[in-house]
Amino acid sequence: xxxxLNQSLRVADFDFDxxxxxxxxxxxxxxxxxxxxxxxxxxxxxxxxxxxxxxxxLRAGDLLVLNDSRVIRARLFxxxxxxxxxxxxxxxxxxMLTAPAGENLWHALxxxxxKVAIGEVLVFPAxxxxxxxxxxxxxxxxxxxxxxxxxQVDDFYGSLDRIGHVPLPPxxxxxxxxxxxxxxxxxxxxxxGSVAAPTAGLHFTPQMLEGxxxxxxxxxxxxxHVGLGTFAPLRMERVDEVRLHSERYTLSEQAAEALNRxxxxxxxxxxxxxxxxxxxxxxxxxxxxxxxxxxSGSTEIFLSPGHEFRLVRGLLTNFHLPQSSLLxxxxxxxxxxxxxAAYAHAVEQRYRFFSYGDCMFLA
Numbered sequence: 001x002x003x004x005l006n007q008s009l010r011v012a013d014f015d016f017d018x019x020x021x022x023x024x025x026x027x028x029x030x031x032x033x034x035x036x037x038x039x040x041x042x043x044x045x046x047x048x049x050x051x052x053x054x055x056x057x058l059r060a061g062d063l064l065v066l067n068d069s070r071v072i073r074a075r076l077f078x079x080x081x082x083x084x085x086x087x088x089x090x091x092x093x094x095x096m097l098t099a100p101a102g103e104n105l106w107h108a109l110x111x112x113x114x115k116v117a118i119g120e121v122l123v124f125p126a127x128x129x130x131x132x133x134x135x136x137x138x139x140x141x142x143x144x145x146x147x148x149x150x151x152q153v154d155d156f157y158g159s160l161d162r163i164g165h166v167p168l169p170p171x172x173x174x175x176x177x178x179x180x181x182x183x184x185x186x187x188x189x190x191x192x193g194s195v196a197a198p199t200a201g202l203h204f205t206p207q208m209l210e211g212x213x214x215x216x217x218x219x220x221x222x223x224x225h226v227g228l229g230t231f232a233p234l235r236m237e238r239v240d241e242v243r244l245h246s247e248r249y250t251l252s253e254q255a256a257e258a259l260n261r262x263x264x265x266x267x268x269x270x271x272x273x274x275x276x277x278x279x280x281x282x283x284x285x286x287x288x289x290x291x292x293x294x295x296s297g298s299t300e301i302f303l304s305p306g307h308e309f310r311l312v313r314g315l316l317t318n319f320h321l322p323q324s325s326l327l328x329x330x331x332x333x334x335x336x337x338x339x340x341a342a343y344a345h346a347v348e349q350r351y352r353f354f355s356y357g358d359c360m361f362l363a
Contacts, residue, residue, distance in 0.1 A: 073164025
């Protein structure tokens with residue numbers, strides 16, 4: 001049934017009109033001070049609320065699943081230098097790390113890409129002018145994609161922290177600032193590797209998480225490292241032609257055991273963000289009817305209307321881009337017409353959209 005449904009759906013069926021002024025350019029003044037649209041999946045009814053009410057929508061025994069991936073400072077600026085002229089760096093190149101590819105190897109997007117050839121060495125200077133990192137271009141792909149091999153350093157992520165910039169999404173039309181180093185990061189992030197934030201988690205404060213635990217809500221963490229593919233436009237017309245980027249995940253022993261217990265006891269599993277949904281549904285599909293087991297891997301799972309959810313029964317998520325795979329995922333969870341109606345209401349009520357915007361809870 002799901003396959004037949006996808007064959008009849010077009011990417012354009014997930015479009016909606018969004019005034020540009022509703023795209024949040026800054027986080028709310030206080031973390032957690034966001035609006036929240038509450039959607040009943042069974043009836044399609046929705047109501048306006050605030051994120052402060054979120055604990056009231058959970059009940060003792062619910063399993064709340066968080067993505068603890070930490071955003072790295074993946075946006076860098078380099079100078080070009082040919083192998084034969086390493087002492088004469090020239091030109092400024094923007095380099096956005098997208099995913100690791102092995103020891104000292106990274107996939108990256110470079111701009112302007114046409115100037116950066118295979119064999120060139122990029123140098124990454126610190127504010128003092130000293131060279132912090134060096135990388136050789138090994139491969140060249142489409143749309144500015146490059147494979148870089150960095151020279152070994154004692155602390156690569158420490159270097160990124162010193163010279164890198166927060167990789168704000170392309171729809172935030174400003175440079176990153178000091179506040180973004182904290183606010184474009186969840187308070188529970190710990191595993192470095194994402195180049196975009198799992199934004200549904202940005203609303204939580206330590207106080208709310210502590211209160212949820214005290215009220216009997218079980219909280220567990222998985223890890224999925226978010227790639228820039230989350231913002232990539234879908235270049236096909238039909239939904240059944242969509243193929244997604246690969247993202248790395250880890251399901252810990254603690255998380256697997258908690259999920260298995262929740263399933264066995266019939267308790268509700270609530271995902272914080274689409275990254276958690278993708279990870280859980282991928283793991284459930286791979287396990288088939290067997291219990292989940294701890295492991296690491298990668299997933300390219302694409303969830304669209306017709307998907308039968310195996311684990312997730314509640315979803316907290318931000319508002320997503322028109323014609324995006326994430327909007328299709330939410331539509332798979334709650335129904336395309338219901339979700340688009342809720343989005344139209346959010347636009348009318350002037351909710352704030354995307355990464356630094358407001359949220360919705362669907363259950």
